[in-house]
Amino acid sequence: MSNLLDSLSTELRRGTLTLAVLSQLQTQQYGYSLVQSLEGSGVTIEQSTLYPLLRRLEKQQLVESSWDTTEARPRKYYILTDYGLEVYKELKNEWLSNSKQLYKLLKGDGLSEFD
Amino acid sequence: MNLIDVYIHEVTRRLPEKSREDIGLELKSSIEDMLPEGHSEKDIKQVLDQLGNPATLASNYSDRPMHLIGPKYFDLYISFLKMIVPIAAVIALISVAATQFLAFERGDTVLNVALDIFVLSIWRIIEVFIQVFFWLTVMFAIVERVDGIKDNQPRTMSLNKWTSDDLKNIVYIPKKRAISKRYIFVSLLWTAIWATFYFFASHLVGVYEKTDEGLTFIMPSLNQDVLNSFSSLVVIVIGAEIALALYQLFKGQWTKKVAMLNVLREVIGSIVLIIVIIHPNLFNPDFLTYLADNFTISSEDVRKFIIMAVMLFPIFSIWNCVDGFRKANSR
DSSP states (O other), rough: OOEEEEEEEEHHHHHHHHHHHHHHHTSSEEEHHHHHHHHTTTOEEEEEHHHHHHHHHHHTTTTEEEEEEESSSSSEEEEEEEEHHHHHHHHHHHHHHHHHHHHHHTTSSSOOOOO | OHHHHHHHHHHHHHHHHHHHHHHHHHHHHHHHHOOTOOOOHHHHHHHHHHHOOHHHHHHHHSSOSSSSSSSHHHHHHHHHHHHHHHHHHHHHHHHHHHHHHHHHHHHHHHHHHHHHHHHHHHHHHHHHHHHHHHHHHHHHHHHHHHHHOOOOOOTTTSSSSSOOOGGGGGGOOOTBBBBHHHHHHHHHHHHHHHHHHHHHHHHSSSSEETTTTTTEEEEBBHHHHHHHHHHHHHHHHHHHHHHHHHHHHHBBOOOOHHHHHHHHHHHHHHHHHHHHHTTTBBHHHHHHHHHHHTTTHHHHHHHHHHHHHHHHHHHHHHHHHHHHHHHHHHO
């Protein structure tokens, strides 16, 4: 059962990752700082997923990147574009209304343990 | 040897040339971010384990599919395979049969030719299957990669997305009325078999005796000249059988019309059979004597027995006709 559960919950989480990442990019972040701020909020993300995801978001023009070479270690920073911010807001509303609906469904399932 | 550089190389060598440097630099800085101050090789290994298989990471970066044929084209691919393989196999079989029958004319033995046809057919079918499978797979793998439209909607035969209009192109056939491909194949095979025996009766139909060299053909049962004198009639029967089989293949189900044509075919076949079988010189007199001696009856009686046995065929025909109508009327 645990294997199935793992794959199901991975599937559940997959769709939310983009939203989680977008939410953190309203301020400028580099790869590892993003990992830390996500983990700080309890969101775990495979780094092998995160870095390619950032690149994909850049290709879709939701974020833009810049290299900071002033420090000892060069870092690539990402931040939302105007278009990205717009998409993020839409997506956030979508998620909030979806989760409200789901909450209602789950609350009425008979084995409720909600607080 | 620097594990980090090797790891980054393992990732970037799988990526398109132009993005290698940028991704490499970013990965390097990310990996270094993850390492604690004054790290050991153990720390590096731990971080790299966390990042996982370089091939997976690289595939996450690239837009190219990690499969040969994805869900978008898989159904179409299988449909094509199912459609083309039988057709190609039939063509291969016909070509094998045609070339091998020429061997008869050169006076080869029956057993040899039959064995050759059997072995060659199996080889040819395997060969054809591998060819079709290979080329179709290559074709679809290419289509999967050059397809610029990035949706994952499975494609239908029209190469477009499925709409309810596609249902109009499907002829719904109730199972009881369906004419299976196997039925058509068996009837075509039957036609081919009896036609072969008919036209090569002097080589095939007769008395075989076991000798040191295996089965030897001693004498033919039938008079090939008499058989050949009916050849135009027989060709009509063969034509009728092939035509009906193709018509059934095209229709795919039993209808009143199919059942009626089936009756027509059986009637033609039975009439020709009767005309041929009652010809007074059909049987080889030596053969009749040979049997008569073995069963101690007169050779005229032997002939009557054989004719009576052959007359069982029209009974099957009647049953076949009735069955056709029964299927055509079922819902």
